[in-house]
Amino acid sequence: MDNLTQFIQRLPLFADRPALRYGATILLYLLALAARFGADSLFPSGYPFVSFFPAVILSAFLFGAWPGVLASVLCGLSAWYFFISPRYTFATDSPTIMAMLFFWGVCCIDITLVHLMQRANGTLHATQEDVRALADERGQLVERAQVLFQELQHRVGNNLQMVGAVLSLQMRNLAEPSAKKALADAAARLQVIGNIQRQLYRHDGALVPLDVFLEEVSSKVMASSSHAGIRCQVDADEGIVMRPDSAVPMALILSEAIANALEHGFAGRDEGLIAVRVERSQEEIVLTVTDDGAGLPPGFDAASTDSIGLRISRVLSQQLGARHAIETQECGARMTLRVPSSRLAENA
16 A cells, blocks of 8 residues: 555656656557457447547556647547548548547546646645655754753753852851851752752653652762761652652752751761652652651751751742641651642643
């Protein structure tokens, strides 16, 4: 079927070689004439055009309208001269003239229909080629856009990390402990944001699933700490894909929770476990960060704390429309973030 379609799309044949087109038309005419002579004894009087109609239609179909016209003229004159009584004359009586007008009228209609069909076929083929070219161009544009998007993501991440590095250098010139700590915290957070920006998308521009994304974020935060004996374990439901404006705040809240556990829960300890869990229900996505450290200090109130990290987490939670809570466990502490399912990416 594909070969037949390709053949039809190439019609008329020999479009740029007129001598070959008209030569093939004359050959078809001669074959039709020979066939009519060969079958003359099989037909009673009154069938002069029986082998000539196919020759006219094939000429128009294969080689175009003008070769079809040539075939109709040659076939009509041959039928008139050789096969209409009295034979070997061009009789001009009324029945003969009517028969010839009928033959050429039918040929004219057939040639016109074939010509219109081929024009429509040519237009369709040209449209298909244009669509194919546009699809190829679109594919190239999409590929370039993906490359540019990835480059943009890396540059944004690099710029954020560069700002963090500049703050770290500036911190060395400070003697005030509180100012030095503020700059150190700001530099660390910029480094985290830069890493998050890099890890949010795949190479093809698709959003990274939350389980993979948070695993990478956790690994980066743990790798940047000096607590070699503290392990971080991530357990997340597969297939959760958050919108970019939701995934980034979730990653920042996660990094703050891990950093707080490392700084406060495991202060003075060389070993411990931080467990990250992500679960999805119909109404919400629940992120929990649990540690087996020292737990929260007595009388701790997350709403009134002066911790910059917790303040940032509260603000980000409000942006997400999520519920954020920190509580002491029998052993250690647990942070819980409940994010509405409306924050999922489309089709996730």
